[in-house]
Amino acid sequence: MPERTLTFHRPVPGAARTPGGWQLTWRGCAVMGIVNATPDSFSDGGQHGAPAQALAHARALHAAGALVVDVGGESTRPGADPVPAAEELDRILPVVRALADDGAAVISIDTLKPEVADAALRAGAHLINDVSGLRDPDMLRVCAEHGAPACIMHMQGEPRTMQRRPHYDDVVAEVHGYLTAQADRALAGGIPSVLLDPGIGFGKTLEHNLTLLRALPRLSAGPHAVLVGASRKRLIDWLAGAPHAADRDPGSLAVHLHAARAGAAMVRVHDVAGHVQALRVQAALEVHHG
Template sequence: MGILNVTPDSFSDGGRHFSLDAALASARQMRDAGVLMLDIGGESTRPGAEPVPANTELDRILPVIQALSGDGVLISVDTLKPEVAQAALRAGAHLVNDVSGGRDPEMLRVCAGAGAPICLMHMQGEPRTMQHHPSYDDVVAEVSTFLHGQAAAARAVGVPDVLLDPGIGFGKTLEHNLALLRALPQLTDGPDGVLVGASRKRLIDYLADVPLAEDRDPGTLALHLHAARSGAALVRAHAAAAHVQALRVQRALDLPQ
């Protein structure tokens, strides 16, 4: 899953794809490199980010989704708002990526009504506050319980398919993130596919002393190859072409002789 942030303030590439021409050029480069899906977002969810109105978000994402519809790549809409998700699905998106994990029941009803799958992510708090002293008694158990409960709620209202995302970097310390990454084989052992999004996250800086987000792609690849080996169905990445290459090599290594 290639990341396409059409925002002025995302944490590592804010403003790079803010014009329609730049967004489409980047999207088509990722498509041609072999990504399965593009995740298009019009509202930053970096730590401390302020929410934006739905109409602003729609003005940013709908022209991109409409231009890419039928362009040979699956489209995910990265949004917290049911009204944005509904408009994006009508415009040609195929999946809703909800970083709030379906806490708003209306989001689940929108996906069910459109016959669209949803990705449910775990986040403690909300973007403005999520990194203010995150705390868990047992992060692996609590994240797993939340995600499986939300998946059951989604299926109960008719959502056809569900992906689970443990929410690396969303309301978690370094130790919480590492515990979740090490426990991926447990989470991926269930009936629902798992998405891992560790791209350019701050934990790479903590582990390898890389203060600039745009310099964290090697660390991202290490984390995402671990996720693939642990059974993740998708990884969400900024450096999409590099990930396609690395995952193809990984797949060849994993094939039986």
């Protein structure tokens, strides 16, 4: 299995200090666990909306084998309305501070707002997951100032409108081109390391999503680690008839096992324990290829 690395310019749990910074290294496909500190999450009905609930859930996901826990205080589901920065921070900062005090988990923050990213990194977060793909130059600056890697995601439009009529002339070329250009920009701007996320379900039709998933080997063959997040998304319902998000874990596993085989370095999931188990079995079955 290939070795993966993310570089940070600050101490990170589990990372080794090197002349170039703190390096977090793993083999194969790691798991990022989703912590929705929101009252309106599409997948879990806001059951982790209170900070104490979100914190307990984050700790449980880390214990279940998540390499990274991804804490978000604003829903980015299709049609979602923006949340004021102060409200987003009220939701996530108690979770971030407590996790940072634990000193065990690598903490990612799922946010579009540079001011939220800055406050969260000051509170002890390590990585920024920006679904807008560093469109805002202030987000790039914040990550660079803190020496924090960024997960750069492709999204056509913005959450409120992205699923109305998504259109591409060549979805693979456009998404890959955008991610590659943004990665170059990020590294040139001082961000130490990046993850690239093709943005399954973010401004894409079913066919766009399937085309991108089939083309993952091309994106994964590049110099940057690739993250895939299809967990409980509408794609699973379209393919397998699962209208309720909570019933989509089996389909999510199928997509993410495909992503791992196609070279993804990380998958972003709700069901951490199930994915950790499935990925270990798949890795064992494929060891003869390595």
